[in-house]
Amino acid sequence: xxxxxxxxxxxxxxxxxxxxxxxxxxxxxxxxxxxxxxxxxxxxxxxxxxxxxxxxxxxxxxxxxxxxxxxxxxxxxxxxxxxxxxxxxxxxxxxxxxxxxxxxxxxxxxxxxxxxxxxxxxxxxxxxxxxxxxxxxxxxxxxxxxxxxxxxxxxxxxxxxxx
Amino acid sequence: xxxxxxxxxxxxxxxxxxxxxxxxxxxxxxxxxxxxxxxxxxxxxxxxxxxxxxxxxxxxxxxxxxxxxxxxxxxxxxxxxxxxxxxxxxxxxxxxxxxxxxxxxxxxxxxxxxxxxxxxxxxxxxxxxxxxxxxxxxxxxxxxxxxxxxxxxxxxxxxxxxxxxxxxxxxxxxxxxxxxxxxxxxxxxxxxxxxxxxxxxxxxxxxxxxxxxxxxxxxxxxxxxxxxxxxxxxxxxxxxxxxxxxxxxxxxxxxxxxxxxxxxxxxxxxxxxxxxxxxxxxxxxxxxxxxxxxxxxxxxxxxxxxxxxxxxxxxxxxxxxxxxxxxxxxxxxxxxxxxxxxxxxxxxxxxxxxxxxxxxxxxxxxxxxxxxxxxxxxxxxxxxxxxxxxxxxxxxxxxxxxxxxxxxxxxxxxxxxxxxxxxxxxxxxxxxxxxxxxxxxxxxxxxxxxxxxxxxxxxxxxxxxxxxxxxxxxxxxxxxxxxxxxxxxxxxxxxxxxxxxxxx
Numbered sequence: 001x002x003x004x005x006x007x008x009x010x011x012x013x014x015x016x017x018x019x020x021x022x023x024x025x026x027x028x029x030x031x032x033x034x035x036x037x038x039x040x041x042x043x044x045x046x047x048x049x050x051x052x053x054x055x056x057x058x059x060x061x062x063x064x065x066x067x068x069x070x071x072x073x074x075x076x077x078x079x080x081x082x083x084x085x086x087x088x089x090x091x092x093x094x095x096x097x098x099x100x101x102x103x104x105x106x107x108x109x110x111x112x113x114x115x116x117x118x119x120x121x122x123x124x125x126x127x128x129x130x131x132x133x134x135x136x137x138x139x140x141x142x143x144x145x146x147x148x149x150x151x152x153x154x155x156x157x158x159x160x161x162x163x
Numbered sequence: 164x165x166x167x168x169x170x171x172x173x174x175x176x177x178x179x180x181x182x183x184x185x186x187x188x189x190x191x192x193x194x195x196x197x198x199x200x201x202x203x204x205x206x207x208x209x210x211x212x213x214x215x216x217x218x219x220x221x222x223x224x225x226x227x228x229x230x231x232x233x234x235x236x237x238x239x240x241x242x243x244x245x246x247x248x249x250x251x252x253x254x255x256x257x258x259x260x261x262x263x264x265x266x267x268x269x270x271x272x273x274x275x276x277x278x279x280x281x282x283x284x285x286x287x288x289x290x291x292x293x294x295x296x297x298x299x300x301x302x303x304x305x306x307x308x309x310x311x312x313x314x315x316x317x318x319x320x321x322x323x324x325x326x327x328x329x330x331x332x333x334x335x336x337x338x339x340x341x342x343x344x345x346x347x348x349x350x351x352x353x354x355x356x357x358x359x360x361x362x363x364x365x366x367x368x369x370x371x372x373x374x375x376x377x378x379x380x381x382x383x384x385x386x387x388x389x390x391x392x393x394x395x396x397x398x399x400x401x402x403x404x405x406x407x408x409x410x411x412x413x414x415x416x417x418x419x420x421x422x423x424x425x426x427x428x429x430x431x432x433x434x435x436x437x438x439x440x441x442x443x444x445x446x447x448x449x450x451x452x453x454x455x456x457x458x459x460x461x462x463x464x465x466x467x468x469x470x471x472x473x474x475x476x477x478x479x480x481x482x483x484x485x486x487x488x489x490x491x492x493x494x495x496x497x498x499x500x501x502x503x504x505x506x507x508x509x510x511x512x513x514x515x516x517x518x519x520x521x522x523x524x525x526x527x528x529x530x531x532x533x534x535x536x537x538x539x540x541x542x543x544x545x546x547x548x549x550x551x552x553x554x555x556x557x558x559x560x561x562x563x564x565x566x567x568x569x570x571x572x573x574x575x576x577x578x579x580x581x582x583x584x585x586x587x588x589x590x591x592x593x594x595x596x597x598x599x600x601x602x603x604x605x606x607x608x609x610x611x612x613x614x615x616x617x618x619x620x621x622x623x624x625x626x627x628x629x630x631x632x633x634x635x636x637x638x639x640x641x642x643x644x645x646x647x648x649x650x651x652x653x654x655x656x657x658x659x660x661x662x663x664x665x666x667x
Binding site: 087103104113 | 254259527567591616
């Protein structure tokens with residue numbers, strides 16, 4: 001059996017391919033693109049074969065074109081995954097700068113909207129109110145490990161609370 | 164002569180890059196090969212020179228070596244600090260939030276257009292008028308933008324159909340901005356048929372820039388834009404002339420201050436490239452934006468009538484711009500806006516921050532669109548999709564959303580990620596990546612995904628076609644033509660329209 005095949009039905013098309021051809025995220029992404037035009041069914045057709053059925057919501061749709069478009073979209077999704085992985089730092093840096101620059105620092109409205117009640121007012125997830133000894137030395141000794149460097153401890157989201 | 168497409172197949176294992184080159188992309192333009200690097204520097208080499216490069220041959224004593232060095236294609240001698248500075252400067256728009264705030268003050272419109280992008284309503288549909296309270300909330304949100312300058316653009320429908328609210332919003336914005344001190348501008352996109360002297364006096368006094376639609380010569384304009392009981396073209400022309408005179412009367416330079424007009428290139432318009440240009444020049448316009456028809460609003464439904472193959476558009480574009488260049492050679496000062504945007508990046512080493520041709524795009528982080536009912540969208544295209552039944556790009560409303568909640572909205576984040584060129588198939592290898600951009604809403608509307616597939620994208624075909632044309636002109640290197648193209652990168656600020664209120 002070929003790695004990929006498709007079968008035209010009444011207002012639908014069934015596409016089958018080897019599951020090793022594309023990452024699962026790419027398959028989900030490509031299938032999702034069709035949900036406004038088709039009823040989309042994902043299934044397993046047999047040993048290591050994925051089956052995608054696209055059933056047109058409207059009569060008269062060109063289902064063969066759907067099959068072609070799906071295959072193009074699969075390729076696009078798979079390649080994009082790889083490109084994003086390779087350019088991860090660049091993408092993260094541009095996105096962070098764009099969203100940070102647009103949103104700006106939190107304002108008074110945001111502080112007022114924060115959930116500050118009797119139970120949460122004294123939470124100290126970053127351990128700012130703790131002494132250095134309390135935060136690092138005692139913890140290190142108690143756990144029998146080396147004290148972490150300051151930056152690492154700060155960025156850890158362990159969420160220890162001051163007691 | 165070997166074509167570029169088969170060159171590497173022929174070279175086989177002999178193909179290798181000379182050491183010391185920075186990463187670059189290439190494309191055949193005319194008879195030569197265009198190289199671009201990550202800084203946006205570019206250079207043409209002959210096919211023979213490219214063949215040598217592809218074999219890994221680069222003689223340090225050769226003219227090609229000097230050429231590559233002078234345009235930052237060689238690692239040795241590349242000033243890294245300066246390179247970082249250039250990139251940061253060109254991407255400085257990332258430091259600011261939305262500058263453009265589009266307020267749809269009504270969906271009511273007195274004209275019916277074949278390609279209407281705005282999703283109009285009939286003149287009796289007063290329930291589609293924005294209320295003064297919603298208008299005030301629009302202003303309150305707009306002024307919270309991190310951008311030091313903001314533009315409030317009134318659109319419709321026909322915004323003059325809800326003029327009292329527009330007036331109220333302008334007065335409110337001027338008063339509120341005293342506390343913010345932003346550079347504040349107003350623009351209005353109108354068909355002008357509902358203009359009168361009283362409205363004009365207010366708009367001129369409050370420094371509202373006026374923009375209208377002109378489809379070309381009268382026979383084309385009136386065929387595509389139906390004004391009940393009137394002639395849409397004559398009304399627009401009459402008011403363009405009247406408004407331009409009003410600017411002269413208050414001492415403004417008519418070469419800088421005049422009504423701007425926008426073209427929507429329909430299938431019918433493709434037949435009249437020169438006539439369209441001549442119509443614009445005859446109206447005193449100094450800029451023509453040869454925009455292809457968008458797939459939004461009614462144009463999505465009337466696609467069979469107004470749409471066309473993008474190769475036909477590119478032919479239209481080339482003919483129109485060749486005509487514009489001829490006019491410039493005869494002393495007429497007129498430019499094409501698409502060309503101007505790309506050339507500012509190619510020749511001007513800057514980014515004019517045109518929201519649909521930048522990376523990432525301006526969706527949400529560069530512009531917001533406020534519907535008459537207070538709903539907020541990442542762009543006007545997103546709003547139009549909502550009006551035709553798809554709310555995918557709604558990111559909030561003026562009643563409950565805070566400014567930061569809009570900027571941190573998951574849809575905005577997705578739109579940013581989807582429009583970073585260096586993270587998309589095709590774009591990542593495209594020679595024009597340093598100058599290009601996509602509109603994720605367009606990809607979503609035409610292909611069902613905000614990421615888009617550029618090989619099938621009509622927008623990509625248009626951008627590539629225009630840049631092929633411009634680079635071919637630069638390759639020919641005719642001094643007069645290059646001088647004209649350089650002139651198109653010079654932006655003269657219209658300072659009269661800026662309300663520079665200082666915060667109190």
